[in-house]
Amino acid sequence: MRLSSPAVRWTARGVLLAALIIYPFVVPQPGFWVVNIGIKSLWLGVMALSLIFLYKFTGLLSLGQLAFWGAAGYTIGYLVQLQGWSFAPAIALGIVFGILLGALVGSFAIRASGVYFLMLTLAVAQLMYFAALQASQFTRGHQGITGIRPPTFLGLDLVSARTQYLVALTIAVLLYVLCRYIEGTPFGLALRGLRDSPERMRALGYNVYAYKVVAFSFAAFIASIGGVLAIFYNRQIVPDGVGLIRTIDVLIAAVVGGVISLPGAFIGAFALTMVQNFSQFFTSRYLTLTGVVFVVVVLFFPQGIAGLWRQFTGYYLWAHDRWRPATRDAVEGKGVGAGAAQLSERSTD
Amino acid sequence: MTDSGNGQAQALRVQGLSRRFGGIRAVSDVDLDVEHGDRVSVIGPNGAGKSTLFNLIAGLYKPTGGTVELFGEDITRLPSRKRAQRGLTRTFQTSKLFLDLTVADNLYLSLAAPPRSVNPLRSVLRDAERSARVRELAEQVGLAGQTETPASELSHGEQRQLEVGMALGGDPKLLLLDEPAAGFSPSERAHLVDMLTNLAPSITLLLIEHDMDIALVIGDRIVVMHEGKKLMEGTPDDIRQSTEVHEIYLGKRHEDT
């Protein structure tokens, strides 16, 4: 039986899902393995999924996803903790606010492409950080909104680590399946089409701008859900949560996992969470370690963990090909930066 | 829009169309009338302004002067997607396919484009009606055996065929083909000519072709462009007999080789 046949793939998926469900019941020290590793990987994975969805389908690499995470998180924290709302409407409003902010940011940011888009979204996320510090009547400034007690939903007590893990797992799986489903819809096809050739999409009659704004808003929706999960995990929301280091965390999870691979989001988030939790045994400077790992990945393994196999076979082909220089330009032209190509009008005659 | 059905308005009416790039007049003061169901070929040596004219009609470039009317409606200021929604579809001279997608998905996107109302969130696999149409189109352009092949893995000729298939998928009333035979082998040419002669008569065709043989076989009417201007217009026989055309065309070809 071939390794890639559907039966093998479905069995592997089933085994993986079963293992993820059993996981919180079998690991020692649930406080560490279920919460610090499990739940953290899941919500960070959701954030990376938000970034990867956008990159895979539109070719836009965003550093601003935490802004929507923060918008949802702060809305919930403010309404529940400072205004005495119950969780359900606060969460709904938080997600709506995250999506609306996504639509607003998307409506101007997606006119840019490539590295310019990266800068814009980074600026948006950082402004969110400063806004969180400054608007203290809403955010309690530096100390943040703390002491948020996870609620009980439909009989599920989210204070319990296992329950919270299983809820987070369910939501993460649902979002992942949703992204995979969208891949096969006319909407998903259109997004992939406009990534390859926006001119052709226009010539066919598609409104490229509107599609991109919707895609950006959808990514903001995923990020807002990540914000909800993180509120349950952190039981607080503080400005540092939307700071640059966290922004880079999301980016690292996505890039290390493999920036065009949807499952890579969770692989990368898990890898990063493990490194963050275990690096203290051999270094006190885990940020330096993360930074070095990240730079090495970007320099030498641009397809991340999920693309390792393909890349090793690719190196073979590359070594094989490098004596035929004619093909090199074609390869380089398809790099991550190809999206930055500027629209210049020019006679093709 | 309102005139499009009654056959009175011309399919395409171009008046005084001009476009400058910096100091270069790529297209200057071109008039062109195309009746419903016409087959018009635009020929001319490289650099004559054919592609620019074409991109002005399709809406990729904005003209610096003149107007474009489609079925009686002034579309000079409309973006290309709105022109596509009014039944103007095109191919690109250099293929602009969705390289990561399969042939079937490329064709599907041309079928699902606005203004058709397609549920954007219903799985493509369940869209039996369009899947059937995809197979039909693939057959029509000679790609029936390769519907599941990614466009990036097609040969050059096959990519051009897919280009034509996608232009047809948009249910064109006016079909613009930009050098569809460029780089074709003789058998691929024959297939293309065959396909274009069998095109539904309701489709108006504007063809740009560097290759005189194809242009003169397909076109009922030929427009010759030279240095951004319309040099002459006539039947294929007129063109064959014109010494002027022979001079610029053959002269130019001489320089090429």
Place this chain on the structure above:
Amino acid sequence: MRQFFTVGLNGLTLAGLYFLVASGLTLIFGLMRIVNLAHGTLYLLGGYVAWTVIRATDSFMLGALVAALLIGVVGLVLHQGLLRTIERDDMRVALVTIGVSLIGADQMLAYFGGVAHSIPTPEPLRTAVPVPLLGINYPAYRLTIVGIAVAVGIGLWLLLSRTRFGMIVRAGVDDREMVSASGINIRLVFVAVFLLGAALAGLSGAIGGAAFSLAPGVDMQFLLFSLVVIIVGGMGSVGGAALGAVLVAMVSNYALAYASSFAAVLVFGLMITVLAVRPQGILGKVAV
């Protein structure tokens, strides 16, 4: 009214610093399409270097000079060591520089600690001097910062418009291929511009460290604001950086003084308003 003027002058001081930092960033981007997201790190490191030298030698001038030179060299090493091989892929370059900024922030925290340092203001500039027309006194040092920014701005303008080097840089911004095809060693020009941009960041760190504090997080603050400055002013344009710096610094400073909760929100509003009207920034040339 006094407060209004003081806030305005504070804004102008900050605008001077933002301009000094952002002009390097925008020059490097304009010529090489490299977005150096470690630019804020170079600013803070420059401040720390100057702080160290000034503590040892008690000479502000020497500290500022060493900071500019050393950070110029650091920028050079960053460019030649890490970025050169992937130069054509601008996204990867940006990502690598983000990684560098993370490493830099952590290493600076290790060596210089989490507490804020401040460079002592040079002796002759410690007093407040009356400002003509406004009728208020204002620290001489801060006015000097504005002066330095104006001088550097004029210097850059002369360099770019009046010298052969500047001509090559401007031609390179418009069309890199053509310049390299004309036989000019564009590589050497790249190196020089990267060095200049980094040195400007280092110098700004020294100057800014005496007016504001040097602490973890300052690197990100300067990165963010220089990004916003060049987004608003237009990427690759030194004049745009000047205009953007004044706009951004004024909006954020007046907002901090009169509506402190919404300063970041107003800067965000400024940014999206400009982008809605002119996606390429106020003085930006290319459509992006």
